[in-house]
Amino acid sequence: MDDRPAAVVPQVWEHRLRQAQRRHEVDREGALDRLDRFLLGGDDRLDRAGRVHEDRRSAELFHDRGHHAVDLRGIGQVALDRDPTDLRGELVEPLAAPRHQSDVRACRREFACDPRTQPGRRTGDDRDLVGHEKSVHDLECTVAGPLAEGDDVAMDFDLGADVDALRNELRALVDQHVPDDFLGACTDNPADLATAQAFSRTLAADGQLCPAWPSQYGGRDASAWEQTAVREEMWAAHEPRGAQYMGVNWVGPTIMRHGTPEQRDRHLPPIAHGEVIWCQGFSEPDAGSDLASLQTSASRDGDEWVISGQKIWTSYATMAQWCFLLARTSREERRQQGLTVFLVPMSDPAIDVRPIASMLGPHHLNEVFFDELRVGDDAVLGLLGGGWQVVQEVLAFERVGIARYARCERLLQWAPIALGDAWERLPEELRTRWTRMLVHCRRARLLAYRVVAQQDAGAVRPGDAAAYRIAVTTLDQESADLLVEIAADTPPGDEGERFRRAVDDHWTYSRAATVSSGAIEIQRVLLARALLADR
Numbered sequence: 001m002d003d004r005p006a007a008v009v010p011q012v013w014e015h016r017l018r019q020a021q022r023r024h025e026v027d028r029e030g031a032l033d034r035l036d037r038f039l040l041g042g043d044d045r046l047d048r049a050g051r052v053h054e055d056r057r058s059a060e061l062f063h064d065r066g067h068h069a070v071d072l073r074g075i076g077q078v079a080l081d082r083d084p085t086d087l088r089g090e091l092v093e094p095l096a097a098p099r100h101q102s103d104v105r106a107c108r109r110e111f112a113c114d115p116r117t118q119p120g121r122r123t124g125d126d127r128d129l130v131g132h133e134k135s136v137h138d139l140e141c142t143v144a145g146p147l148a149e150g151d152d153v154a155m156d157f158d159l160g161a162d163v164d165a166l167r168n169e170l171r172a173l174v175d176q177h178v179p180d181d182f183l184g185a186c187t188d189n190p191a192d193l194a195t196a197q198a199f200s201r202t203l204a205a206d207g208q209l210c211p212a213w214p215s216q217y218g219g220r221d222a223s224a225w226e227q228t229a230v231r232e233e234m235w236a237a238h239e240p241r242g243a244q245y246m247g248v249n250w251v252g253p254t255i256m257r258h259g260t261p262e263q264r265d266r267h268l269p270p271i272a273h274g275e276v277i278w279c280q281g282f283s284e285p286d287a288g289s290d291l292a293s294l295q296t297s298a299s300r301d302g303d304e305w306v307i308s309g310q311k312i313w314t315s316y317a318t319m320a321q322w323c324f325l326l327a328r329t330s331r332e333e334r335r336q337q338g339l340t341v342f343l344v345p346m347s348d349p350a351i352d353v354r355p356i357a358s359m360l361g362p363h364h365l366n367e368v369f370f371d372e373l374r375v376g377d378d379a380v381l382g383l384l385g386g387g388w389q390v391v392q393e394v395l396a397f398e399r400v401g402i403a404r405y406a407r408c409e410r411l412l413q414w415a416p417i418a419l420g421d422a423w424e425r426l427p428e429e430l431r432t433r434w435t436r437m438l439v440h441c442r443r444a445r446l447l448a449y450r451v452v453a454q455q456d457a458g459a460v461r462p463g464d465a466a467a468y469r470i471a472v473t474t475l476d477q478e479s480a481d482l483l484v485e486i487a488a489d490t491p492p493g494d495e496g497e498r499f500r501r502a503v504d505d506h507w508t509y510s511r512a513a514t515v516s517s518g519a520i521e522i523q524r525v526l527l528a529r530a531l532l533a534d535r
Contacts, residue, residue, distance in 0.1 A: 218272020463530020
């Protein structure tokens with residue numbers, strides 16, 4: 001284990017990355033720029049967003065005997081199996097794969113042309129990104145980590161006909177039950193929260209709220225990839241499940257893994273039926289990213305635990321019925337020891353919730369005070385003093401649970417439709433950035449799929465979860481900034497107004513993306529440690 005101070009690790013990591021970069025003899029940022037020029041072509045203007053013109057200079061970056069590799073900002077490499085100059089009219093999708101992939105399958109997939117692959121698109125929409133009749137452009141790719149002789153692996157991210165059918169079903173439910181102007185449950189309009197609560201019960205009745213859960217707990221034993229499709233479709237549609245995603249994505253799975261039979265019977269069915277909302281009691285005024293320094297205490301008094309302390313930034317605390325609470329039950333040599341998870345009812349009078357006003361609107365940020373809250377041993381989740389291990393699993397589930405890339409992709413696809421003829425008058429530089437952002441959406445999606453595959457196998461590597469988190473939160477903010485610029489040219493009309501409101505909402509929420517659920521600086525340290533530990 002590397003015993004160097006944490007502050008040193010990022011510098012060491014950066015130095016080693018620079019060494020690797022020189023070995024590849026291709027500047028990563030320059031490679032991406034040349035890839036964009038290759039995709040967007042050498043003409044003075046981009047005739048269509050999906051059209052690619054030949055660029056011989058950029059082709060030289062790829063064209064050589066054998067495979068042709070492009071390093072996409074260190075996330076992975078794409079080896080093109082045919083001459084890049086034959087790719088007119090096609091969009092290259094970046095694929096990031098684990099360095100060692102056990103499930104090796106062929107990859108053949110279209111990019112941004114088939115509505116089945118685009119989360120959040122309304123049913124019956126058979127047009128491509130720029131509003132024209134759908135066309136399919138397939139590109140054969142071999143995907144690997146750092147390319148070495150004989151080290152290529154192929155991956156197939158076509159999730160299958162069952163997942164396609166599920167997406168269509170979910171979109172039909174959204175069309176039927178969610179208003180077109182819905183922008184989330186946590187607004188100043190109580191009708192939005194009511195819509196989310198009702199829609200969650202509708203999903204539950206249809207078996208789609210938590211399909212991957214075991215049937216004994218209210219699921220239908222579906223695959224992790226079907227659950228992933230649910231996450232993508234819901235987030236792309238501004239999360240019409242409201243706060244239910246927290247219980248479905250990580251509270252329920254954690255109780256399944258660590259709860260007693262009584263805890264499972266008590267808590268899992270209400271989550272699966274969309275009848276209960278959970279909040280998370282982790283962060284404190286002096287314990288945010290450094291969670292192990294928390295001070296909320298739980299002391300033994302006879303047959304009860306007495307909990308006192310303060311939590312902050314607690315989302316949904318004003319509406320939640322239960323809290324997933326981390327408290328200190330003993331003082332040990334290491335701060336990560338002596339922590340225990342409690343499942344506590346928010347209705348107890350010893351709990352005081354105080355909303356924090358913010359640009360995000362109501363329900364998102366709260367302070368929660370515990371004034372000698374008394375609970376029994378049946379409230380303890382997992383082992384006494386084993387809370388840190390439980391929380392590490394929780395954070396891995398939480399950080400991949402929100403499919404931020406799905407909403408980014410949906411809004412980016414919506415832009416040419418919302419602008420109409422004005423799209424052709426946008427500066428080429430803006431449309432170049434738009435295309436690059438679609439590439440970043442696919443990169444974040446595939447990093448998420450890597451972590452989902454690990455979850456499905458029973459173990460998530462912290463470095464992979466951190467890599468996804470860095471990519472998707474950065475995407476959230478960069479796409480929001482770009483979309484604000486594009487939306488400024490939206491013409492008047494209902495379509496344009498809905499697009500502008502959706503972009504404004506996306507920008508507002510994206511500001512907190514690199515802080516919530518673990519600051520991006522901490523994610524970089526986690527990734528650096530994981531990379532160095534493998535050397």
